[in-house]
Amino acid sequence: MRKLSDSNVVFLQKAIIQDDFWSPYIALVRDVVVPYQWEALNDRIEGTEPSHAIRNFKIAAGLEQGEFYGMVFQDSDVSKWLEAVGYLLELGPDPELEAVADDIVETIAKAQQEDGYLNTYFTLKEPEGRWTNLAECHELYCAGHLIEAAVAYYRATGKDRILNVACRLADCIDDVFGPEEGKINGYDGHQEIELALVKLYHATQHDKYLELARFFLDERGKLPHFYDEEFRKRNGRTHFPGLKMTADKFYSQAHLPVRQQTTAEGHAVRVVYMCSGMADVALETKDPDLLAACRALWSNIVSKRMYITGAIGSMSYGESFTLDYDLPSGTAYAETCASIGLIFFAHRMLKIEPKSEYADVLERALYNTVIGGMSRDGKHFFYVNPLEVWPEGIRKNKNYEHVKVERQQWFGCACCPPNIARLLASLSTYVYSVKDNTAYTHLYIGSEARLELAGQTVSLIQRSELPWEGVVRFEVAMQRTSRFTLALRIPDWSGSPDIRVNGKAVVVADYQEINGYIHVDREWSSGDIVHLVLPMPINYMKGNPLIRETIGKVAIQRGPMVYCIEEADNGPHLHQLFLEQGAGADGRLEFEQEMLGGLLTLAMPANRIVEEGWGDRLYKANADTKVEKTTALFIPYFAWANRGAGEMRVWVSGSDSGQGGKRMGQSRQSTADS
């Protein structure tokens, strides 16, 4: 791990990650993912859908001849890549990468129009169509990603070339959109510009960008409806005829003003990008209604519409949320980008109010769906992250058409791969936050951070055995002894932790546990050591009884890792496995060094339904179900689909529902007796 300069660390309150589990990921992003994606964006990966994204910029810049190709939002793939490069350069210098990036920055700058407009699709293909189809055409979405990239690249390198491009673009947008007479009272179909403008506001301190972000949020869902008006103005021209983006206001969360939204509707990525922007603006403006809407949407997502893997989006059609407690495993959409967006949202809520539920969800999405979305070689990706697959069924039943059983090299719509890259490259920003002289530890990831506390820079050196053991050690280093609070998150997967400061047990008083963090408030001196042991049992997870999919089923989780069973370990017909529960049914842990870079597997007592005696019969009356004892081998969900196409499931049949199991019998009895 390279060393970053002090000034950068302080500026960003970043940590340098030094962690057995995560450092290889960040190295992978630097050494493989970002270079690989550069090749993909330049159409140099054989056998994949072409990207054409760099070519589009070069053509728009007048450097090459040709036509635009790709999705209307193809530009954003380049921006996300550049943003990831920015984060990598913050971690340490890389002149070669920086030269490549500077080059594409120049190309982007040349592709920018006189008036600051920048979008290769419209410049090359529909120059007259600018700002005429916000509902469908992602102009502001692409602008948002360009701005995010610009801010990241500027912060890492200090070079303002791309930041100036971003400002000119934002100024162009500010000239066109706004409440004033003659400006468009509209907003983008795909939220992104809002959170980007807040970043630009932070980088430049220009209030107008924050104002514009708030404008876009507040316009959404107003009546008469902007989508209908622009639709009429462009004589009903439609870019994506299959999706009813203009007519279906729920699809892009334009069915109600954002402050009135209480349920997560429509396209899942858009929801969480919107919420991130709302939280940003709420934090800056202290707007209580906006914060209330953030809390309501958060609550609806995480308490009614989120998969146990931290995935969101229950339906392929519209890549969308559906309704409360509708969480089908096999037909799940569960887009990688949506979990990344959920992390963005959680991160912002943590800044507003440090509550462990935000970090719990952030961690859940990160350790399961996000890293499950990329192979360990950094070159294969999932867009859709189902919780159950039956490859033969997926091939033949069109309800599963969107599901891939193995990670893909690239996608025609390639939003997810660069999104993973930019998230992992910036992972260090998620570990801590500081508020009111308190350092909050959100993630237990080995790292060295410099935090501004008690008027000085405090180094916090974390060593962590997560995700496999709940053993964490902090060492404090600072110039002078001073008082501040170290707030240690107690994850939802853990029991009561053991905390020792300099070897002495901390007896935690009730008042010390605030919103899921144990506050250790004391005079700290350099060299102080905190030992934290988080119990990490094998958790038998149940779904809320209102979830149809999970009734009678169990999922296994240990620490932040949700587990799954795969055909490679357990043979086919995984639905025939019933997990034993209750006393004596504990699993056996085994660390498999050879498996995918090292995995902790769990061997769990189970019963398997035996098929014998059925012959050609499809249904039988009053047949005893025959079972045999077996062991179900679980691996972490993120590691699935690395050994060829095969069945997988997260939710496994359990044996303690209804009449069954001893414990259940007793519990039912007592209900009946009372």
Add this chain to the structure above:
Amino acid sequence: MRKLSDSNVVFLQKAIIQDDFWSPYIALVRDVVVPYQWEALNDRIEGTEPSHAIRNFKIAAGLEQGEFYGMVFQDSDVSKWLEAVGYLLELGPDPELEAVADDIVETIAKAQQEDGYLNTYFTLKEPEGRWTNLAECHELYCAGHLIEAAVAYYRATGKDRILNVACRLADCIDDVFGPEEGKINGYDGHQEIELALVKLYHATQHDKYLELARFFLDERGKLPHFYDEEFRKRNGRTHFPGLKMTADKFYSQAHLPVRQQTTAEGHAVRVVYMCSGMADVALETKDPDLLAACRALWSNIVSKRMYITGAIGSMSYGESFTLDYDLPSGTAYAETCASIGLIFFAHRMLKIEPKSEYADVLERALYNTVIGGMSRDGKHFFYVNPLEVWPEGIRKNKNYEHVKVERQQWFGCACCPPNIARLLASLSTYVYSVKDNTAYTHLYIGSEARLELAGQTVSLIQRSELPWEGVVRFEVAMQRTSRFTLALRIPDWSGSPDIRVNGKAVVVADYQEINGYIHVDREWSSGDIVHLVLPMPINYMKGNPLIRETIGKVAIQRGPMVYCIEEADNGPHLHQLFLEQGAGADGRLEFEQEMLGGLLTLAMPANRIVEEGWGDRLYKANADTKVEKTTALFIPYFAWANRGAGEMRVWVSGSDSGQGGKRMGQSRQSTADS
């Protein structure tokens, strides 16, 4: 019930139905369904999708001005209606109905072209397009339905006007299609003409119609592929762009020659119509390969791809079969027409070889999906017959877009309603068959039949308490004492029956039970009485362990009736009910006279998962599942959705899988011990 003339009964070996359960249905078809459908075909039902089917014929006949409207196969709705009228007129005279039918016969005759061609879509809309798009455009399918109607109407009335129209049409087809040079070596995308031509062969004894039926069957799936050739010839014009009917050969069972097909693929109705035609031709021609293919396809359907309700078609896309053991309850297509087609197929297989498995499936489809497909008022219909509904989920999750939670007045594609009408109007033909001096009783439906046995006409008067009790009584009436066999089907839902002849118990020897029928071979005299008591326990049905959907679940069946639970009786969240099983868990039967014309309901001991203690939590670790004892009220499946939109499920969670339940614990123990 009206009396039919002797000559008709003998000719058709029909029975007159006199049955508490079925007579009201047949009266309903005569008094309500057929008159209602006539109104629908004439666009006189308010608030429904227009049919225009009669108008199309009138316009083609030159009687009215206007344009064709409707599906390319709209004509077939009129034909199916006319066929049903034919069956009704066989049951007894109805001059008024016959006058209406004669009138439409005249219109149809006038719509026929000079050369015998008859299809209002092509005549009115694409006169140059005749026979250019067999893969998609249902010309021969419509011809087949016209022929079926003609044969039925001719048999009932003796009037040959429509039969002559049918023969001219068949001759026109015979001129255009065939193996000879210059003729089209093709076949229809939607099978139907094959079985219709065999009916025309029976009615006319013209061999060429049987020959043509065989030709169409044998052409299917040959290479080079006819669909591709006609596609090229018409320069790629496509009628249904969404469905890839030309490219996807499986969709219309054109992926292989029919004799090589062993699995049911593609559009479910087409499969069973094709199989019916194959069985017809196999019976006539004694073709062993064709019969083997029929048996293979039958076996694949009923032992791997059929719902417990006798429904088929697991997927909305293409209204199709998917793969073995893929039988999702909620997203099922399970088209009413497909179960009707399965009955046609079963009926023909029974003619070839009387095996009770054919009648078992016939009965299963009839008592569950087919009559479930129509409301008790005869004016509302299901096209899709799911085994599980969650109305709120259906409204918001597009995977269920094809499912309706209440029966509809009519459909833009209205194949199902007239199909139910023609099936019920001809139900009497399914009760018996005679072969080798043996009368086979396939269905236990109160009726009076005249069968040709031992050289004379034997009257068989059946009284049946089905479907609610397994008590059946036969009385024999005949001119002179003679020897023949009465073969009594032992249904798959029954245990060993009690059989008495003239009050004396029949001890059944092993050799008497042949293919599921108990053969009572004796000298019969007029006045002989047979009492048959079929035990009718409440059957706890399990699905084959290879079915993912039904694992750990139970369905309740009693007699031929599959049961379901509904929200109206059990409240919402039906997934929270777990059925008790094993000793002492027997249900309580109650006949509810007031419910939908009288239903036997079953009150079954169950446990309900209690939601308490969950609050806003979506997932919990190591939570005990709390249950409370309750009673689940089951009603017959066919009667669902008559009390407003609500949840329904056929497969209910069971409590004896895996580790649970006493019986299971023991059975597992013994496996472990041995």
